[in-house]
Amino acid sequence: MNVLRIRGLSLRTSPRALFAGALTLLAALALGVALIATGDFPMAPAEVLNTLAGYGTPAQEFIVNELRLPRVLVALFTGVALGISGAVFQSVSRNPLGSPDILGLGNGAAAGALTVIVVFDGSAAAVSAGAIAGGLLTGFGVYALAWRRGVHGYRLVLVGIGAAAMLYAVIGYLLTKADLVDAARALIWLTGSLEGRDWEQFWPLLAVCAVLAPLALGQGRALRMLEMGDDAAYAMGVPVERTRLVALSAAVLLSAVAASAVGPVAFVALAAPQLARRLTRTTGPNLLPAACMGAALMTGADWASQQVFGAGRVPVGVLTAVLGGGYLLWLLVAERKAGRL
Numbered sequence: 266m267n268v269l270r271i272r273g274l275s276l277r278t279s280p281r282a283l284f285a286g287a288l289t290l291l292a293a294l295a296l297g298v299a300l301i302a303t304g305d306f307p308m309a310p311a312e313v314l315n316t317l318a319g320y321g322t323p324a325q326e327f328i329v330n331e332l333r334l335p336r337v338l339v340a341l342f343t344g345v346a347l348g349i350s351g352a353v354f355q356s357v358s359r360n361p362l363g364s365p366d367i368l369g370l371g372n373g374a375a376a377g378a379l380t381v382i383v384v385f386d387g388s389a390a391a392v393s394a395g396a397i398a399g400g401l402l403t404g405f406g407v408y409a410l411a412w413r414r415g416v417h418g419y420r421l422v423l424v425g426i427g428a429a430a431m432l433y434a435v436i437g438y439l440l441t442k443a444d445l446v447d448a449a450r451a452l453i454w455l456t457g458s459l460e461g462r463d464w465e466q467f468w469p470l471l472a473v474c475a476v477l478a479p480l481a482l483g484q485g486r487a488l489r490m491l492e493m494g495d496d497a498a499y500a501m502g503v504p505v506e507r508t509r510l511v512a513l514s515a516a517v518l519l520s521a522v523a524a525s526a527v528g529p530v531a532f533v534a535l536a537a538p539q540l541a542r543r544l545t546r547t548t549g550p551n552l553l554p555a556a557c558m559g560a561a562l563m564t565g566a567d568w569a570s571q572q573v574f575g576a577g578r579v580p581v582g583v584l585t586a587v588l589g590g591g592y593l594l595w596l597l598v599a600e601r602k603a604g605r606l
Contacts, residue, residue, distance in 0.1 A: 279545065279547045281545055281546060281547065282545040282547045282551065282553075282554055285541070285544040285545045285554050286541075286545075286553050286554040286557050287557075288544075289541070289544070289554060289557035289558050289560075289561050290557040290560070290561075292561045292565075293341060293344070293557060293560040293561035293564055293565075296561060296564040296565050296568050297337045297340070297341060297564050298310050298313050298314065299568055300333070300336075300337050300340070300564055300567055300568045300571070301313045301329055301333045301334060301337055303568060303571050303572065304328075304333065304571075306324075306328055308325065308328075308329075312325060313329060316329040316330070317329065317330075317334075331463075335462060335463045335464045335466070335467050336459050336460075336462045336463075336567075337564065338467050338471075339459060339462040339466050339467050339470060339526055339527060340459055340462075340527075340560075340563040340564045340567050340581075341560045341563065341564060342467070342470045342471060342474050342560075343470065343523045343526055343527050343530065343559075343563055344533060344537070344556075344558075344559035344560035344561065344562055344563030344564065345474055345478065345556040345557075345559055345560050346470070346473070346474055346477075346478075346519040346520065346522060346523040346559070347365070347519070347520060347523050347530070347533045347534040347537065347559045347563070348533070348534065348537035348538065348541070348555040348556040348557070348558055348559025348560065348562075349478055349481050349482075349515075349516065349519055349552055349555060349556045349559070350364075350365050350516040350517075350519040350520040350523070350534050351364040351365065351516075351533070351534030351535055351536075351537055351538045351555065351559070352537070352538035352541070352550045352551060352552050352555035352556075353481055353484075353488065353512045353513065353515065353516035353550060353552070354368060354513070354516055354534070355538050355539075355550070356488045356489075356491065356492055356512075356549070356550035357421070357488070357491065357509055357512060357513060358419070358421045358422055359492055360419065360421075360422050361535075361539055362422055362535070363421065363422055363425075364532075364534040364535035364538075365400075365404075365516070365517075365520035365534045366429075366529070366531050366532060366534060366535060367422070367425060367426065367429070367535060368404075368407055368421070368422065368425025368426070368428070368429065369403050369407060369425045369426070369427075369428035369429030369432055370400050370403050370404050370407075370425075370517065370520050370521065370524075371400075371429075371520070371524060371529035371531065372403070372428075372429045372432035372433055372436065372529070373399045373400050373402060373403025373404070373428070373432055373521075374396040374397070374399045374400035374403070374520075374521055374524035374525065374529055375396070375399070375432070375436055375454075375455055375524070375528075375529050376399050376403075376432045376435045376436055376439070377395040377396050377397070377398050377399020377400065377402070378392045378393075378395045378396040378399065378451075378454055378524075378525075378528075379395075379436055379439040379440070379443075379451050379454075379455075380395055380399070380439065381394070381395035382395075382443070382447055382450055382451050382454070383439045383440075383442060383443040383447050383448075383451065384439075386447065389465075392454065392525075393466075393469075393525035393526070394525070396521065396524050396525035397518075397521045397522060397524075397525045399521075400517065400520060400521025400524055400525075401517060401518065401521055403428060403432065404513070404516075404517030404520075404521070405517065406428065407421065407424050407425045407428050408421075408510075408513060410424045410428075411424040411425075436455070439451070440452075453580075454528050455528060455529065456528060456580040456582045456583055457527055457528035457529050457530035457531065457580060457581060457582020457583075457585070458527065458528060458580035458581060458582060459527055459567050459580075459581050460580065462526070462527065466526045466527075467526075469522070469525075469526075470522060470523070470526045473518065473519065473522045474519070474522075477515045477518055477519050478519070478556065480511070480515045481512060481515040481516065481519070481552060482552050482553060484508055484511060484512040484515075485549065485550060485552050485553075486549075487503045487504075487508040487512075488508065488512060488549065488550045488552075489548060489549035489550065490503045491503065491505065491508065491509065492548070492549065492550075520534060527581070527582075528580075528582060529582065530563070530581060530582045530585055531582060531585055531586040531589055532585050532586060532588070532589020532590065532592065532593065533559055533562050533563060533566075533585055533589070534559070535589060535592070535593065536562065536589055536592050537555050537556075537558040537559035537562055538550070538551065538555040538558075540558050540562075541554035541555040541557070541558040542554075542555075544558075562585070563581070563585075566581050566584045566585050566588070567581045569584060570583075570584045
């Protein structure tokens with residue numbers, strides 16, 4: 266481990282973790298360029314880079330800057346938000362199954378969005394606000410129900426699974442009460458898609474990530490201490506409950522805003538921290554590598570869906586659910602063999 270000191274601040278870094286994070290970030294950016302180059306008007310990666318630098322033709326600038334770049338940026342920052350959120354939840358719960366989708370935050374955001382669609386027939390902005398409100402209420406509700414002189418990891422996971430099941434029933438009820446148009450609109454949102462995403466979704470997502478991502482990253486050392494247990498963290502001077510509350514609040518907000526931008530994309534928050542940890546082979550939450558891995562998974566899944574099925578045919582949420590479900594089964598088998606389940 267190396268220690269970087271900048272104006273009185275210290276940051277512990279691992280060369281392997283830095284290398285893995287940088288490599289994953291480069292992969293995410295490369296996939297983003299490939300994604301911009303993909304579509305009905307194909308472009309070479311060199312043409313994409315020239316256009317981004319301001320040397321493209323008017324047609325290329327319109328296609329890249331107005332049609333494709335916002336979608337790629339939404340994918341990147343949604344992946345960052347989900348990666349950090351999943352890493353925080355898994356660190357706090359000390360459980361690889363502790364992620365926003367497993368704990369019901371995705372269902373909470375979906376229930377909030379569907380309430381706005383079905384009951385109030387709200388606009389796109391209102392649907393996003395409903396998703397954020399649903400995710401926040403679910404996150405803090407799960408935390409409150411799991412509280413019993415502190416929050417135990419498995420209790421948090423069990424309460425979250427119960428909340429997810431109840432919210433799934435709410436989603437089903439809302440769909441049965443919706444008319445045909447609202448039901449179709451709700452189902453499109455529930456799949457989780459990057460189709461049609463533009464600057465209107467990107468700027469709020471960027472603002473939230475710019476505030477909450479550094480806040481969560483600043484809790485990295487304290488979260489590493491928390492993984493050793495509350496008593497050990499107390500002994501090392503970590504304010505346990507304050508750290509847990511700040512980190513979880515940031516994680517809940519990040520996952521809720523990600524869901525409001527693209528819908529409930531499944532399993533990215535579950536897989537990104539685990540894959541990042543396997544690359545870095547470093548203890549602790551690995552928040553920054555998880556963020557880069559989340560961005561790579563989102564852009565990679567969107568690029569793969571367009572390459573395999575064609576643009577607009579399969580939403581990115583469908584592909585992440587299929588791949589993530591297989592990953593979850595593998596993870597359960599691995600945890601059982603290790604004696605942790």
